[in-house]
Amino acid sequence: MTLVGSGPDLDEVLAGPGxxxxVLLVDLNLRGTLIVDRIGELTAAGRKVVVFSAHSEPENVLAVLDAGAEFLDKDESREHCVETIVAVAGSRPYVTPTSAGxxxxxxxxxxxxxxxxxRTALRLWFQGMTKSSVGTRMGITExxxxQYIDRARAKYAAVGRRASTKDALLARSIQDGLIRADEVNGYQSRAWRPENRCPPTT
Structure with missing residues (x-):
């Protein structure tokens, strides 16, 4: 991973190399203000966003997930920090303990x-197949x-539980027993280790 830009102001970073x-690694609290509303704007513009914040109250985490970003608590292990950023960059599912909680x-x-x-389409897609490969396996078109994946998202949105990202949809599917964790190759839930916390930010 390479840091291409940083700064205390989001617009300033986006106007530069950022x-x-x-992937944008964004603190939820900038200049003393929570910027939950800005997260949706970023993802709607096609940005891949990881929110890195100590404001890990469930309502904040859910708002971030609903906005289509990922949430990373500043007390998560270093392992989770790296895995979350790499997964988001590759559009792969990864759920931190904070998000799962x-x-x-x-x-x-x-x-x-x-x-x-x-459910079958989701399970194969979560295993890392492309939509084209899933279609071939199921004998249907891409x-x-x-349509099946979008329909699943719509059903979650209809009950007030948006799953805008792949890993959010995976987490909700496992939580609800629609998909078993052992059915998904590569799905991991790692233990929190305090000695490997993410480095503090300024």
Missing amino acids: ADAD AMLADSRSQRPALSEQE ATVK
């Missing part, structure tokens, strides 16, 4: 009903696979 960054505590936890085809 404009070309593969917030989802489990989500009072909106109404389980949507997914069809068997939707467009239909995308």
